[in-house]
Amino acid sequence: MSHIQLCQLLLAVILSYTAHSASGRYHEKDRAVESAVFLSPPLILHPGSVADKFYFDIPFPRGHIALKSFDAEVVDEDGIPVPLHETYLHHWLVERYYGRKGSNIEGELGLKALNHSDFVLVRNDGICKGTLGQYFGLGSETRKTATWVPEPYGIEVGNPDKVPDGFEERWLLNVHAIDTRDVEDRVGCTECKCSLYNVTKDVFGHTLPNDYKGGLYCCYDQTQCQVREGIQNVSRVLYLKYTVKWLGWDENIIPAKIYIFDVTDSGEVPMNSSKENPSHLSCKVEYEIESCKHNDNSECIDTRRTKMVIPTGGDIIYGVSHQHLGGQGAALYGQDGRVLCTSIPTYGEGEEAGNEAGYIVGMSTCYPEPGSVKVVDGEVLTLESNYSSKEAHTGVMALFYILVAESAPDKGTNSNASWELKLPKNTWYFLFAGGILTAIAGIYFLAKRRQNENYQALAAS
Numbered sequence: 001m002s003h004i005q006l007c008q009l010l011l012a013v014i015l016s017y018t019a020h021s022a023s024g025r026y027h028e029k030d031r032a033v034e035s036a037v038f039l040s041p042p043l044i045l046h047p048g049s050v051a052d053k054f055y056f057d058i059p060f061p062r063g064h065i066a067l068k069s070f071d072a073e074v075v076d077e078d079g080i081p082v083p084l085h086e087t088y089l090h091h092w093l094v095e096r097y098y099g100r101k102g103s104n105i106e107g108e109l110g111l112k113a114l115n116h117s118d119f120v121l122v123r124n125d126g127i128c129k130g131t132l133g134q135y136f137g138l139g140s141e142t143r144k145t146a147t148w149v150p151e152p153y154g155i156e157v158g159n160p161d162k163v164p165d166g167f168e169e170r171w172l173l174n175v176h177a178i179d180t181r182d183v184e185d186r187v188g189c190t191e192c193k194c195s196l197y198n199v200t201k202d203v204f205g206h207t208l209p210n211d212y213k214g215g216l217y218c219c220y221d222q223t224q225c226q227v228r229e230g231i232q233n234v235s236r237v238l239y240l241k242y243t244v245k246w247l248g249w250d251e252n253i254i255p256a257k258i259y260i261f262d263v264t265d266s267g268e269v270p271m272n273s274s275k276e277n278p279s280h281l282s283c284k285v286e287y288e289i290e291s292c293k294h295n296d297n298s299e300c301i302d303t304r305r306t307k308m309v310i311p312t313g314g315d316i317i318y319g320v321s322h323q324h325l326g327g328q329g330a331a332l333y334g335q336d337g338r339v340l341c342t343s344i345p346t347y348g349e350g351e352e353a354g355n356e357a358g359y360i361v362g363m364s365t366c367y368p369e370p371g372s373v374k375v376v377d378g379e380v381l382t383l384e385s386n387y388s389s390k391e392a393h394t395g396v397m398a399l400f401y402i403l404v405a406e407s408a409p410d411k412g413t414n415s416n417a418s419w420e421l422k423l424p425k426n427t428w429y430f431l432f433a434g435g436i437l438t439a440i441a442g443i444y445f446l447a448k449r450r451q452n453e454n455y456q457a458l459a460a461s
């Protein structure tokens with residue numbers, strides 16, 4: 001209790017400093033893009049330890065705005081970026097919700113204290129029931145993945161007319177990080193192999209199926225991955241530093257919808273599913289790759305495909321995939337087979353933060369010329385994901401995050417110019433970006449808590 005309060009006090013100090021010192025305003029065409037940098041509460045990690053934290057009501061820009069980007073990275077107490085081989089950033093997610101005015105869901109305790117009549121999640125437009133409802137989210141690739149929403153688009157939030165009476169809009173941050181200093185098997189720890197964590201029960205205390213070898217159910221908060229013997233057990237304090245950019249809302253901004261597709265989406269409409277009971281999730285989020293040694297796939301590429309329906313069409317204005325180690329790229333195709341977007345991982349080649357050898361440090365993004373890549377209402381899309389199967393992998397993912405806007409009204413005169421500017425001018429955003437997301441949405445976690453439902457295997461298939 002007092003520890004948490006202390007942390008929050010510390011945070012408040014840090015935040016007021018950081019937010020103040022790092023706020024900025026600069027001009028993008030005629031509009032002022034605002035920017036602010038924040039730090040999460042401190043994550044305290046020691047070798048092999050896992051933090052999977054949910055922070056409610058995080059510092060975030062307020063008011064009726066258009067979000068333009070959300071970038072994040074793990075830093076230490078001196079603000080120095082921490083490389084993935086020390087702290088593996090499994091994922092971070094940002095979720096939007098309406099909180100009852102005056103209610104106070106805070107910090108880690110918030111999950112337990114959550115009064116659900118005080119909390120209304122505002123999901124993105126994606127089709128995965130009960131999960132993947134976040135607005136932004138990424139993993140190890142966060143430093144080199146662009147999240148910039150091109151002009152003249154924005155993700156509209158904070159519209160006061162949409163907030164139910166008695167509520168206010170707030171944001172929730174989930175950070176999942178694994179300290180892999182001095183661990184016995186760094187890849188195994190990052191892939192959450194249950195044997196390395198000595199975990200046989202999930203966070204709710206339910207026994208995991210025997211064939212569940214690894215994934216998020218084995219590396220929840222405060223689990224411990226096996227470390228080498230005789231190591232020095234040095235704790236450290238880290239933060240997720242996040243940078244938000246936005247514009248004040250105005251009617252020239254075209255709102256973009258967020259869709260997140262998951263290659264494990266079975267498309268089945270769960271029989272008894274409801275918001276309250278996401279017990280048969282059609283999106284499993286994670287899956288496993290078997291080693292090609294056990295079959296005669298000479299290329300050793302595991303290809304997975306799934307089809308799903310996009311309810312509302314429009315112009316795709318941004319796209320990015322999320323994959324884990326072993327990922328070789330993913331693509332989204334239209335009903336006629338045309339490529340809508342291909343997203344390929346970049347693997348690091350060095351030691352330094354942002355270029356760590358053996359890790360996916362970035363995902364390529366798509367910025368189609370507005371109007372050039374369209375999908376129609378109800379179109380059947382195909383998501384394809386390739387992984388190397390030279391080694392077996394547990395807990396891998398293949399998500400595709402796209403932004404879709406209503407087709408721009410046939411541009412009058414002045415919009416012409418603004419179409420072009422973007423990419424070159426904004427190059428620097430791309431240095432520290434983030435595109436799509438990792439991992440299971442916090443809300444699934446919340447829902448499980450609430451329901452205390454029967455355990456349902458995430459990746460048991």
Ligand SMILES: *[C@@H]1O[C@H](CO)[C@@H](O)[C@H](O)[C@H]1NC(C)=O
Nearest residue numbers: 100103113114115116117118
């Ligand atoms: C939850 O919030 C509602 C509405 O504010 C209140 O009536 C109720 O007592 C609260 N429940 C708990 C357990 O705090």
Ligand SMILES: *[C@@H]1O[C@H](CO)[C@@H](O)[C@H](O)[C@H]1NC(C)=O
Nearest residue numbers: 196197198199200201224226
């Ligand atoms: C693994 O967990 C079991 C029971 O949960 C415990 O008895 C055993 O000592 C643990 N092994 C290690 C190496 O921590």
Ligand SMILES: *[C@@H]1O[C@H](CO)[C@@H](O)[C@H](O)[C@H]1NC(C)=O
Nearest residue numbers: 045046047227233234235236
């Ligand atoms: C390392 O230190 C942390 C606290 O700083 C402690 O909780 C943990 O048990 C220690 N681990 C070992 C292997 O001693």
Ligand SMILES: *[C@@H]1O[C@H](CO)[C@@H](O)[C@H](O)[C@H]1NC(C)=O
Nearest residue numbers: 270271272273277279280454
């Ligand atoms: C759906 O719910 C009904 C009533 O609650 C129950 O009898 C039935 O077994 C459930 N079906 C599945 C597939 O869970």
Ligand SMILES: *[C@@H]1O[C@H](CO)[C@@H](O)[C@H](O)[C@H]1NC(C)=O
Nearest residue numbers: 301303328329330331384386
């Ligand atoms: C996946 O691999 C298959 C077979 O090697 C290839 O035809 C396809 O283009 C690849 N897809 C992507 C998105 O890289």
Ligand SMILES: *[C@@H]1O[C@H](CO)[C@@H](O)[C@H](O)[C@H]1NC(C)=O
Nearest residue numbers: 412413414415416417418420
């Ligand atoms: C708009 O773009 C077209 C083609 O790129 C160009 O020919 C035209 O002059 C532009 N109009 C304005 C008002 O800039």
